Amino acid sequence: MDNTTKLKAWKRQSNYMGKDWTGWLVAPCGRHRDSDSVERANWESQIERIPESETVQIVRERHWAVGWVEWLAIRPEDRAAVEAAERIAEEIEGYPVLDDDRLARIEVEDETDDDEDEDDDE
Secondary structure, three states: OOOOOOOEEOOOOOOOOOOOOOOOEEOOOOEEOOOOHHHHHHHHHHHHHOOOOOOEEEEEEEEOOOEEEEEEEEOOOOHHHHHHHHHHHHHHHHOOOOOHHHHHHHHHHHHHHHHHHHHHHO
């Protein structure tokens, strides 16, 4: 594995029961059941920029605290995907939102959903 990447290598936690992702890198953005609008917007932007392939996998796992999590696993030999993930990491270091327009759309959708939920309660 190329140790010059800024991405973290996946590490098995002592209580982890899922698939072994040893040798894979973890992309900077993930999401879970309770993710806020920024996390969801960044996740969508990330998977648009780094599409799933044999060397890029969307990992979906159950989690006791948040119901489920999704994260992006990248093989280190996929230099294009690694470089794209590193650019994303650098972008969110400087400003936490990858795509303001996407975030605005998600926030409007969330607000609309909240309004519909309130209407259902009446």
